[in-house]
Amino acid sequence: MKRGIWRLSLRRVRAQPLQTGILALCIAVSIFLPVETRLLVARYERELTARARATPMLAGPAGNRFDLALTSLYFRASTLATYRMDAFEALASTDLATVIPLRLGCAARGHALVGTDPEYYRFRGLVPRAGTLPLRPGDIVLGAAVADALDLAPGDTVFSDQRELYDIAQPPALKMRVTGVLARRGTPDDDAIFTDLMTTWIIDGLAHGHGDVTKSIDPALVLARSDDRIAVSGAFIEYNEVTPDTLTSLHLHVDHADLPLSAAIVVPRDAKAGTMLKARVNAQALEQMIVPTDVIADLLAYVFRVQAMLDGLSAVLAACTLLLTGLVMLLSTRLRAREMQTLHRIGAGRFTVARLYATELLIILVASLVLAGTGILVAQTVLPNLVFMLAE
Amino acid sequence: MNPRASAAANGSDDVIAAHGLRFAYPGDGFRLRVETLRIPVGAHAACIGPSGCGKTTLINLLTGIVAPDAGRIELCGQAITDLSEDARRALRIRRVGLVFQEFELLDYLTAYENILLPYYVAADMPADGAARERARSIATAMGVASTLRRRPGRLSQGERQRIAVCRALVTQPDLIVCDEPTGNLDPASTARTLDLLFEQAAAHDATLLVVTHNHALLDRFDRVIDMSAPEGAS
Structure with a gap:
């Protein structure tokens, strides 16, 4: 032109x-x-499908399968019903699968705090880029995105988020020690904080240790004391912390079988084992087992x-x-x-x-x-x- | 091609020659009849008549903008009544320079671009270096070289008029047709405009045809086409 x-x-x-x-x-x-x-x-x-494909099966409480999948895979902030420890252990004892516990629902600085065991890190291929994985209750390891967002490094401390600010019956926040930062994986693990199950139970108020408060409270905040009582200033901020003192006396206030989990990742030995486990669990009224890829496919059908x-x-x-x-x-x-x-x-x-x-x-x-x-x-x-x- | 040479090559000394023209607008009572009309090469002709008598229609016919119902028109030695619409357009853009009463400059172009407009829209006339140089030199001769970067909205009436004349001259036409170029001007500006047109026509060896309704100007032309005559133009 x-x-x-x-x-x-x-x-x-x-x-x-x-x-x-x-x-x-x-x-x-x-x-x-x-x-x-x-x-x-x-x-x-x-x-969605990448994460689902990386997770063969999920066991959890009976209820909405989308909730179970989204909460367990992506640590979505929803309250799942309790998945009992005895159900988890029954599943783990079959030897048909590797079963990895997940305790969800806690948070720290707005990020999901996931209680699990060391098998989870191996299963997801999570390795620390700095520091170590949690070594004892009260220790946490940060996802890469969390560490970057909060500018935290091993040695720093983080408080758990309070679930209910005005209910004094609720346990206080737990001061946790950052032991490591995970290498970035480009998965929801980057945006989560990981700890052991005991730590989540401490936050839930189901476990604690006993220490000498006179050693841990700033003397300036102590207004009066007697042999069995101590009065502290209103400026005192109450929180829990797992210290060497409290660690030795750490104990649960609930039966082991009743300990709460949220879900479990199930890695069956083979397809047959998976089918057997799924049939067995889904026959129960209180639990369910799902295949995440199926659930996500159903979810995507809505999206499409x-x-x-x-x-x-x-x-x-x-x-x-x-x-x-x-x-x-x-x-x-x-x-x-x-x-x-x-x-x-x-x-x-x-x-x-x-x-x-x-x-x-x-x-x-x-x-x-x-x-x-x-x-x-x-x-x-x-x-x-x-x-x-x-x-x- | 030199207009004299061009017309002579076609066996004619006329830039325009029309015979037996008949034209009527569809559904309109207006009728235009022209038995014979000749404008020799180099002439300064005026077309005069009252409003609505068909001056602009005659210009449109003579320059091939509209086709007559009957008759024959030769423009620069070519019978435009035998030419297609496309051929008439091509002939017009090369051989005829038009200056409109309202100048009709495009407000989104600079004065310089307005001068080069025929080159932008002609099918086979690129705005090459020679055309651009000619545009500048004509603008300099017309005293508007300093306004070339401005848009028409920022030019005075006189500057716009000069730019319109530059546009008519830039293609080195054989015929310059001006449709009431002094219609909106005071007597002093009218005189200056006519001086300018005569000068530029002479400088470019072009024939000048000016439509006007101002009888006081007629002394300056060597030919007058009177459209108020009962038999039409002659």
Whole structure:
């Protein structure tokens, strides 16, 4: 096409920044929305299924299977019913599978605090990039994203989050010692804090040790004391901490069989063992066993239905944008009738006007594509890991 | 090609020659009849008549903007009544420079770009270095070189008019047609504009056809086409 037509079209488009901007924005949005939705859904699917595929089976309390899957896989903040220790041990004693306990529901500085055993780190391939894994109750190891977000390192301490601020019957926060930071894995483990089961039970108020408070309380805060009582200032902040003193006297206030878990990762020996375990557990009224990939596939079916609806809406939006663009161009031809008449009179070619409009539209389309592309790039970069969002 | 040489090559000394023209707008009572009209090469012709008598229609016919219902028109030695619409456009953009009453500059282009407009929209006339140099030199001759970067909205009436004349001249046309170029001007500006047109027509060896309704200007032209005559132009 002639450079002169390009020049005229560019000048015209630049001379109408508002009209051009609105048109380009409308077209960009109608491109951005369906493309970004598809990319997001694809990413969501990829991330969800990757985690699910890495977890053969999950056992937990009977109830909503989506809750069990999302909470156990992504540490989503929901309250699962208690999965009893005796149910867990019954499963573990079959020798048909490796069973890894999970105690969820606790949090520290807004991040999920997961109680588990050392097998979990081996199973997920989690290794410390600094420090060590938890060595004793009260120790924690931070996911890489948590360490970065909170700027914590081995040797620092973190308090558990209080579940109920105004209920004095609830146990106080637990001061925990950071022993290590895990290497980044790009999974929900990066955004969680891990400890042993006993620590979560201490936070739950089910276990504690006894220490000498006179040694741990700042003497300036002690108002009065007798042989068996101590009165402290209102400035005293109460919290628990596992110290060498309390560690030796650490004990549970609940029967071992009644100890609460949330779920268990089940890694069956083989497919047959998995089927047998699943049939056995699902025959119980109080427990269930699920295959995460099946549950996530069902969940994604809902997502795809929503996506289909969004695709329909995007088509409507695109049609509206097309109509709007057509209307703007039509009005433009009327407003520019005199200009076109001038071009005709000086001898411009018969298709010059059509070329002018086509080139202007092309420029606007290119601008829209650039806008939409930039938007998609920014969205892909800025949007957080979608699976991490499940934890919120 | 030199207009004299061009017309002579076609066996004619006329830039415009029209015979037996008939034209009517569909559904309109207006009728235009021109039996014979000749404008020799190098002439300074005025087309005069009251409003609505068909001056602009005649210009449109003579420059091939519209086709007559009957008759024959030769422009620069070519029978435009035998040419296709595309060929008429191509001939017009190369051989005819038009100055409109309202100047019709495109407000989103600079004055310089407005001068080069025929090159931007012509099918086979690139705005090459020669065209750009010619645009600058004509603008300099017309005293508007300092305004070339400005848009029409920031030009005075006189500057816009000069830019419109520059646009008409930039293709080195054989015929400069001005449709009431002094219609909105005071007498002093009118005189200056005509001086300018005569100078530029002479400088470019072009024929000048000016549509006007101002009888006081007629002394300056060597030919007058009177559209108020009962039989139309002659």
